[in-house]
Amino acid sequence: MFDDFMTRATLGGMGTALAAAPLGCFVVWRRMAYFGDATAHAAILGVALSLAVELPIFAGAMVIALVMAAAVTLLSGRGYAMDTLLGVMAHSALAFGLVAVSFLSGIQLDLMAYLFGDILAVSRGDLAVIWGGAALVVALVAWRWSALLTATLNPDLARAAGIDPRREAMVLTLALAVVVAVAIKVVGVLLITAMLIIPAATARPFARTPEAMALVAAGIAVAGAWTGLQASYHLDTPTGPTIVCVIAILFAASTLLTRLRGVN
Template sequence: MMLDDFLIRAMLAGLGVALAAAPLGCFVVWRRMAYFGDATAHASILGVALALAFGISVFTGALVVALIMAAAVSSLSGRGMAMDTLLGVMAHSALAFGLVAVSFLQGVRIDLMGYLFGDILAVSKVDLAVIWGGAVAVVALLAWRWQALLTATLSPDLAKASGIDPRREQLGLTLALAVVVAVAIKVVGVLLIAAMLIVPAAAARPLAATPERMALIAVGLAALAALGGVQGSFVLDTPTGPTIVCLAAVIFALTTGATALGRLSAKS
């Protein structure tokens, strides 16, 4: 049976987000930056409101605000306030300001639920080009700086001794994270972007012996969740973005449970 065009576009969009989010999510997991991804994603709704107010593309607005949020968090960290507290305050404040800003837009029709939870079935060819362009850029950056990023993640002191600037690598990750948030907002929405960054990487962790293998497995699991979520939502008539994340969570439970059972059987 031939799939409808909108389903094919939805699957391609899901694959594009999986390709970018999964390997970047590995660094988010290794660096324990889950709050950072959440704060950047929440801030992007303010970018959506500003983009609609000034008549620019939503991608541009979300990207600019995500970059500003990331830069603000990086500059404010280490100044006497715990990072998780700082990120919690900034994430929820940015989301609240974004929602209030949306309410002031006059004469602009906005599907707020679509931006919060994604509207992958409404992805256009232009959206696909933006998503895949962002995904390729993120993957290219990670491939180019992979060894330096790994070294800076494992040991900042070793990175400095090797001539690598950990803050520069952090900036690269920040940029990549902002791009992923901007391209994924159409697919899974602001509230679920962090889940697509973290859950596939966390599910891949028990299955991988090396960082490179973990990144590859995470991409495969994220792609499986994206494709299965799109088809499942079409069959079950459920929201597509949440369905994708639900399937990713099921995959995480399966890989974690299987690993735990394997360890128990090995001990016995």
């Protein structure tokens, strides 16, 4: 079964969707979209590091994503507005990563595959990384769900309950770094944030509880990944961007449906 490239691509897309969607709910609730962008854009620097020292791409991308997240956390509140700081760091990290890649000599590199994904080239080893990372993220979020939710809704209430909001923020940072690392192969560093945010935003009008929103977001992400892959195959379009386009169409449809229900 795993010898068929479409089967591997489908499983890779679904694994990435399952990892990104529940975490994306917290990104939406905490208004961390720019934070996700900064972490994802920094991953291209991790790709350059991995290729330079002959490490797995997953390891380099995750290390740099964690470093970026820690740097943002340390620099926040030091005289710059958070959106300004994240904007500077996101685009600077991407630029430094692209420049670093240009210095790699003797290495054949398809830069577009890392920027926009190359899901059709997913191997068995990539599947192991993607599903292993997805299992880690889902297990981590499920384990810390109550604490994460409390810290997200009301940090003061979390402290009163003995929950450290900074610790929960670090849990989210770790999970985000893992998602960025596993999603590079599927949608690339420029589109990872879309996989985090759009399914969660699409699910929001149809869920009455946080748990329901996470489940609906996961279903939307998986459906979008499968539909986008099929559409890309038949229309001969770039797969990663096509997946994001499908999920964006679902978001537009959900927004229109919500407006129509409100009018009626």
